[in-house]
Amino acid sequence: MSSINSFTALSPNASHVVGAAASDNAPNIKIAKFAQISLNHTLSSSSLKIPAKQLGKVENLHLVSLSKQGKLKEAREFLNQMDDACVSVSPHSYECLLETCGNLKSLSDGRYFHERLGRTAKNSSGFLQNCVLRMYCDCGSLGDAQRLFDEMIERNLVSWGKIISAYAQAGFLSKSFWLFRDMLESGVKPDLLIYTGLLKYFKNPSYLEAGKQLHSHVIRGGLSSNLSVNTAISNMYVKCGWLEGAKLLFDQMADKDSVAWTGLMVGYTQAEKPKDALSLFANMVMEGVELDDFVFSIVLKACAGLEDLKLGKQIHAYIVKLGLESNVSAGTPLVDFYVKCDILDSACRAFERISEPNDVSWSAMICGFCQNDKFEEAVKTFKSLRSKGPVLNSFIFTNLFQACSALADFSLGAQAHADAIKGGLVSYLYGESALVTMYSKCGRLDYATEAFESIDAPDTVAWTAIISGNAYHGNASEALRLFGRMQNCGARPNAVTLIAVLTACSHSGLVSEAKHHMKVMRSEYGVHPTIDHYNCMIDVYSRAGLLKEAFELIKNMPFDPDKTSWKCFVGGCWTYKNLELGEIGAENLLQLDQEDTAGYVLLFNLYTSCEKWEEAAHIRKLMTERNMRKELSCSWITVKGKVHRFVVGDKHHPQTGEIYSKLEELNHSTNNNGSDILSEEDVSLCSLPERKAYALDHSERLAIAFGLISTPTNAPIVIFKNLRACKDCHDFAKHVSTITGREIIVRDACRFHHFQSGECSCNDYW
DNA sequence: CTAGGGTTAG
16 A cells, blocks of 8 residues: 555646545556556656666656555566666666565566566676575575576675575575585675574474584684574574573573573473473563563463463463553464463453454454354354455464354355465365365265365374264265275374274274274274273164173273263163163163253153153153253254254244145155154153154254255255254155155264165164 | 564364
């Protein structure tokens, strides 16, 4: 904006144009117009009639303005017009243009300007050559950079510094060192920029030895008392993992400012020694070092790591006292701190006090909503952010994908995915894994697989995401095949990966595979089993009807069984009609939680399956007495981006008539007279004694019927429901898939069911 | 005149 204004101020109609620019928002149009006017003006008013090139102050300002806006194409066109008009290009214009090429990594434009520079300014200065060199380095084209460097006659410290650090940045450290030696041999004495330019790319332990050599070189070169160089070396030691070395040097430094202190505090925080970082901060305050906003970002991170609310609040008070609360650098980590301490209110307040929140502030806030299960808030915040127009970043999208997973919002998720691709903001691994999970939780394992296969070198989390997706969609063999592939690729399974593997086994009755993975997980993968792993195993046995094994495991495992342990077990007892063990399990379950609806439902179904009618009736009575109403059951389906939600017996939908006649048509073709199985859906109605559990108008069926009449016949019907699918509706979905030939995907509270031609991917386990 | 530092994610 400022460049545009400086340009309009010079225009012949300055007041006019400035007024217009202030009232409307179309500065680009003004510039385009002016571009023509200015050239005509220059030509017609060249009263001196000098054939030689004119400098053209206004034209060059326009060029600078274009390059600052990143409009390289327009700049090239304008450059041609300037040629035609014999107006020459100033060195400063070239500097700006080349800088923009480097920033945008636009090598072709950069080469064009380089070539043009060589053509028009034969003896271009060392300064401009350095600009070109920097452009090539910034574009990552070491070949171009090297070629130019070889041609350069007037190499100065800037040239040497640039090419040396470019090789270091690209990881060619030995090449950097060769050049460094060449430089010394050619009699050039390195200055601090050479060292700092090189040191900042020493970012992992493999650079430590080289870093030490460079350090000794600094000492021999007499720069060992320079604050910036010392800070750079100390930070180099931090990044190379030698914290003691960093501290040693730090302690020797005569003068230290807040930058130096911050660097070392980062080291301690990254080494998971937040307490040491905080004691450094205490020393810093005691020594009276002037504090700035950056210091607080690392101090708050250390507090967040310790989840030390009291200390964090003290720091917060300090920030307020220094008047830094509205400062984005102090305010943003404050938001994050309160998020990590699970105080969302305070996080929101801190966010609102930031006067100019940046993308990091927004993503910290959106992340905060996600971590506190406020996914709708996260989406709302994202939408308001997008309408306001500040920069979006890859963190924000990663969080948004997570929110879409939780909300199973496929249309927003896919839209966001497209936007992220357009902006180049799908973060490697983080964003990509979030996408895999998102698509899989939205019922689209096909998209999830595609997203996974496009990941360059998937890490443990990415592999786990796709394995777990297949597990929940009932593709056990594919899950296990992926698990094998994962190991061939050298990714190490972690605790979550093994949960996914065991889940895959349990949903497909692969008992011996599950036993094997359970047995070797510690020795082969170094993963210590948790209660979640044991619960998976209990589930495996229970679903397979190996109830004695399941019961033995519950009794002998190194953890106290929790609700999940008993639920899996009782579920198996119901399926296999084992009243004796089932009662024991149910008793234990209800002892752990009297209020858990699922416990009563399981017990009721256990009794009815064993034809114990009196006991079953008793459970019903208990449920009514205890007013078991937890969560209203509902199912929903998204059609054309709009969510249609149904509850049992729902007649609120505008197309209710069509939906019910479709249902009738479908019921007509089944012999379903309802059963005695009680579903959570019936329970949620809370009118148990009156209601016959016929399940004919369950929310799931309403959603399926609506899906049939409102989606294209070749598209899968994707239904979500908040509770577990009931047996009758499961049969119903199978039936519908047969008679209509449609694929039906139902996500219930536990997993996905893919119905096709009368079969379900869950093999009737769920 | 500057350099050297930080905060967000699966």
